[in-house]
Structure formats: C-alpha cells, structure tokens
Amino acid sequence: MTTTLGFLLPGASRRARHVVYRNYRWFRAAWWVVVSGAFEPLFYLLSIGVGVGELVGDVELAGRSVDYTTFVAPAMLASAAMNGAVFESTANVFAKLRWSKNYLAMTSTPLTPTDIALGELTFSQLRGAAYALAFLVTMVAFGLVESWWAILALPASVLIGVAFAAVGLAGATYMRGWEDLDLVTLVQVPLFLFSATFYPLSTYPEPLRTIVQLSPLYHGVALCRDLVLGDVGATDVMHVAVLVAMAFAGLRLAGRRFQALLYA
Amino acid sequence: MRIAEHRALAYRQVWRGSIVTTVLNPILFLLAIGVGLGTLVDDDGARTLDGVDYLDFVAPGLMAATAMQIAVNEATYPVLAAVKWIPTAIGQVATPLRPIDIALGHQAWIAVRLATSAIAFVAVMAVAGVIESGWVLTTPPVAVIGGLAFSAPIAAWSIGQQDDYFFPNLLRFVVLPMFLFSGTFFPVDQLPVVLRTLAWVTPLWHCVELVRGLTLGTASLAPSVGHLAVLVAYAALGVIWCGRAYPRRLTP
Amino acid sequence: MVDTAALVRARGLTKRFGSLVAVDGIDFDVAAGESFGFLGPNGAGKSSTMRMIGCVSPRDDGELSVLDLDPDHDGPSIRGRLGVVPQEDTLDTELTVSDNLLVYGRYFDLPRRVIRERTEALLEFTRLADRADDRVEPLSGGMKRRLTIARALINEPDVLLLDEPTTGLDPQARHMVWDRLYRLKQRGVTLILTTHYMDEAEQLCDRLVIMDNGRIADEGSPRALIERHCTREVLELRFADFDELDRAATRLDELPHTREVLPDRVLVYADDGDAALAAIHDTGLQPASTLIRRSSLEDVFLRLTGRSLVEA
Incomplete structure (x- = not known):
C-alpha cells in the first residue's frame, strides 16, 4: 500500500489517514457547518426547478428534447463538487498554513508535507462525496434521473472534486493574504457560468465553443450530464482522462509546494 | 466620517480584488444568465415575462442582488474582525469616538461602496441596451438604501457574535435563498403561495421590484413609494439596533 | 549503544537563506540525558539550528546526525522520537x-x-x-x-527540543514552565533549548553554546563560561551625565581592572567589588550610583561579542 502510494505520489504514506482523523475530530464539534453545506446546491436546484425551468421549458440536446431542470441538475452536481473542493482547498488550507499554523505542528511529527496534503484532500472529498450523494438522492426524488448510469455520477463528482481540490491545494501555497481569495473567485465564477452549465454548448457561437471546451469544469459537467441522462459514449472517456490528468498534475505540484513551504 | 475614511484607506490596498467581486462578477452573471440563458427563455418560452426580454428582466434584479451581496459581505466578517481578530474598533473607542459613530461611519463607507457598484452596473446596463427609462438615474440611491436595509441590521447582529460560527449559516439559509427566490431570476408569482408571502417580506424583493420598475419604466407611484418605505424601515430599524448593540460590545 | 555516542552530532553544519548565512559551519555534540542550550540574540541562528535538528529544514552543508540517523533520509523516523516545542504556539x-x-x-x-x-x-x-x-x-x-x-x-521522546520556551510569558508562568522542565530533566529526558534569557540558560542548561552571527562564540557550563570570561563580581557605575561618563572612562584607565563602557553606564570587572569601588573613590570619581552584583552570562556575552544581548 505504502509503496504504491509512494510511487504515485512521492513522499506520501498511510499516515495521511491521521490527518483525516484530525478533521473528523473537528467535524464532531462543527458538524452543522458541514451538513448545512449540502443545502446550497439544493436551493439552486429548487430555484431552477420551480422558477427558471418554467421560463425556459425544454432544451434541445443531442437531437432530443430535455426538460430544463433535468438538463441543469447534473451540471449543478458537477459545479457543487468544484465549488466545495475549491473552497476547502484554498480558504481552509490557507488558514491552516498561514493563520493557525496547524501544518507547522504536523511537520514536527513523522507526517510528511505530502501526507498532510493527501490527508486534507481525502477528507474534503469524503465530505464532497456525502454532498454528492445527498444531491443525487434528491434528483432521484424529483424524477430528474433517467438512467442507471447515474450511479457512476457519484464517483464522477468525486473525481471532479479531487481534480479541483488538487489544483486548489497547489494554489493555496501561492496565496499571500486573504485578499488573494478574490483571484480564486476570478477563476471560479467564469468556470461556473461558462462551462455549458446553464445551457448547451450549441448555444455559444462557434469560436467560443472551443474556449468553453478548455474549461475543466466543462468536462465535469458533460460527464455528469451524460451519466445522468444515459448518453454515455467515447467522449466520456476523454472527459475522465482530462480530470484524472488535472488531479495528478495538481497533486504533484501541491506536494512539492507543501514541501518547499514547510521545509524551509 | 473618520471611520469611513479609515475603511477607505484600508480598502485602497485590496481594491483590485474587490473590483472582481463587485463589478466583474455581476457582468459575468449578466452575460451568462441574461444573454446566454436568455436565448433559451425567449426562444420557446413555456411561460412569458409579459413581453419583456429575459436579459432586461434579470439585469435590474442582479443589480439589486449585488447590492445585497456587498452589504452582507461588509457587515459580517469585517464587523466581527474589528472587535476580534484585528481589533481596530477597540482602538477607536479609546478616542473621542462613540460606538454609534463607529457604526455609522462603517455604514457610510458601505454606502460609498454600494453607490460605486450601482453606478458601474447602470453603465453596464446602458451598454447592454437594457435601460428603457430615464428613471434609471434614481436606481443608484435605491440600491444604496436597499443595501443598507441589509448592512445595518446585519452589522448590529454581527457585532454581538463571539466568533464566526454562524456566518456561514446566515449566508446559506438567509442570503442565498433570498438571492434565488426573491424575484431576481423569475417572478415570485411562480412560487407556491407560502414562499411567495415569505418573499414579499424580504427587503431584496422590494429592492428588485423597485429597481426593475425604474429601469424598465414600468414603475407606478404608489407601489414604488411602498417598496421604498419598506427598505427605509429596514435600514432605520437596523441603525437603531446598532445603537444598542455597538455600545454593548464596545463599552460593556 | 546510544549512551556512548552523542544523540545529536553536528560538524560544519551550515544553513543559508539566499545570500544570508544563518548558520555558519558550527560543531557541537549533545549527550544523552544532558540539558543543552543555544544562547544568543535574535537572528543568531538558534532557531535555524533547531529546525535542522528537528528535520524540518534541510542543511546546506556539513554533517548532522540525530539519534544516529541522517535527517536527509530518515526524517519521519527521527521525528517520531523527538518532541518539539516551537517558538510560536501551534x-x-x-x-x-x-x-x-x-x-x-x-x-x-x-x-x-x-x-x-x-x-x-x-x-x-x-x-x-x-x-x-x-x-x-x-x-x-x-x-x-x-x-x-x-x-x-505524548510520544515519550528521546530528545525534547524547546525553541524559546518561555518567551512572551509573564514571570509567574515562566517559573511554572521552568519547574516542569526541571522535573523532566530530573527524569533523564534530554533537553535541547534555545533562549535569549540569561537566567533561563543558567537555570536549565548543564552545558551551552553562545551563538552570534551564525557562529559559536564559546561553549561550556554556565559556571565555566562565567569563570573563563568574567570575574566573580561586576561593579556597575552610573554617572550624572555623558560628560561625567566620558571623564570617568579616561580616569579608569589608571586602574588595573578590565571594564566595558556602555552608553548609560560603566561595568568594572573585579573579583572583589567592594575593593574595586574603594579604589575608584580614591581616584576622586563620584559616580551617581553604584551596584555590585555577581557576574552572569549576560556579562559573558558582552565580553565575547562586545554587544549586549538584549539590544543586539
């Protein structure tokens, strides 16, 4: 186990699980903050379902007509995975890195900087998986799921979370102060709005479509949408590949940056 | 006034980031929701907005919602920070300033930020061709009052907090639902009756209605005065509450 | 095995930050059960040395072994046997x-x-x-x-590293911490600490090195260092104004005692303070106030570096 992990991610060991345990102890006292986070995407879904969906009616997708709420729900699932992962890995991690100096204490134990990064990522994705599950169950209850493939939307949304959290972890090490969170927003909001989240790729004029396809969230949204609507095809393999590549590149960089920052 | 100056001085160091949240974000939302989603809404339209384009409908709503967001952001963490993490307010009460001066100074500063963002928003709407009436010139003051209807009571609540534990709850269970269900993105009469009644109570709904009416030239006198009165009442009650809560925390 | 070899052994240990040499080729050994101190002003290189021992800061040059292991390769295993009390609460x-x-x-x-x-x-x-x-x-x-x-x-460490353990504490809290550390020392726990407080070093350290500008100025027990660089007593003379102080400085040249002229006072080193004071009065000097005290590590530092520890 340790060797496989160490091969994939130099410096990582099974001790990373102790960092997860630390967050679990925190969670026991502050569970409400965590649980309440699950409501955010539900509010969005509800607002679109009863409100905007009524205005839009149906959407043309891959030659068939789809109810707008059905169309948007998987995109909400994907965006929530991104938003949660980005918040956890930037604001929270920055606080522990620079503000509370939590990680400094961890470095004087057998834990390595990579263990710390991996542990934080794991906990944030356990949390992300719980949110995704709650959201999927709600989608089923609202009749917004059209295929058994939708079960795979759960690991898919975790993959989206890991990819964005990994990049976010690396990004957090470059942050100088709280005001740099605005720069994170500067990247995050356009991704949220322009990744074929609220309307199909075909709505964009041709030259813009290529740009949209460069967005990593676009691949997450497309993947979740295909799974929930049962339109699974070869392109989905590409979507997965993009996210996996992003996760690995991000984690490698994050591990190296944590090392440089904590072992000065 | 010196408090507002102090905030302005501090702001000079972080303005670049805030430009993002106050100006760029609304423009992006306007593009994505107004223009992008608008093509879907106006295309077939299971329901119509009485002949109004979706972009025209949503833009004034976003202007009001942005005012709310700025007001809430300024009235939560910065207020608590001033008595807890970076205790500038503690230093200020050691001077001739009274707690209420600190409260009002901060609100004045928030008003300046609300006004700047509202003016920027009107400019963007003008470029986007949303504006239908000269009354639009009255919308920045309305957005300022609408923002203060949030920032005054929330600041009074924040100053009494011991830590930031409840802030996420305020954002999740009060601010976000208002943003989504107070007529910003769709008319509230699409909501079930219970939620509709709730929406009518929120300051955001009154602000959205008023700004939308003035921008599109559809406002009539009596309802407009009513909306304005509600917003002023929220702001005034907030200031009165500040008058009690600030001294309680700063000069116990 | 461990009781004969040093728990920590450094030879030519060096740490650089860009062009700044924080630790400049220092040698030291810490034996098991010993209480060992790094004494020096802020910026002397104490904390950098501690971080290297704690395996959270790679060395740039020289040798370092901790518990007979190399921090570069065995960081996690070494840290597993250390206890660390950092300068700032974490x-x-x-x-x-x-x-x-x-x-x-x-x-x-x-x-x-x-x-x-x-x-x-x-x-x-x-x-x-x-x-x-x-x-x-x-x-x-x-x-x-x-x-x-x-x-x-919590991990029952072989070595406890303490970086400025009482900096920022009020006197009562300091004594409480000292008392606890003293008990640990009695139990045979090896302590390595840094401090810029003389009294702390004298209280807690069996042996210490005095650091200045990344180098070790001298090494020994507190008593030995005082004896090596100081007399038994120190006479502190204060004068009415700066002119008086200047005049006194010249006049004191006539006396055999070594001395140090500081901006606000003159220190005269003497084994018998009272006798020295009498000799000074004989020269006709009239100090505004005089104080005879036992010499301390503060004086050692002053003699070694020509600078006062607190101001440096």
Missing part, C-alpha cells in the same frame, strides 16, 4: 485540550488506548487536568505553553 485551536493530544499522538501512529493513558498523566503533569474538555482558544499564554509541552511529550 496548537489546534479548533479542538479541545485532550483532542489536541489525541490527534497529535495519532500522527505518531500511537494506539488510541496508549494516548488516552498518557493524556491523563501529561495533563496532570502540566496541571491542565481540569481543562481537558475545554477549547484551546480561551487558555492563557502560560497554559497554552504547558499544553504544547504536554503535546511534545
């Missing part, structure tokens, strides 16, 4: 007092049962037992420091 303020120990103990792979037993004893030892279920944030500075010490002991 307690987990989001957790309770006992959860701080529980979580920290898990980082060392200790079973929960073992941690629970040790937690009880350690909180008793640091007089925090009644705060076990409280949050960390409202604790006083002294309590936080004691909790940090308890946390550093």
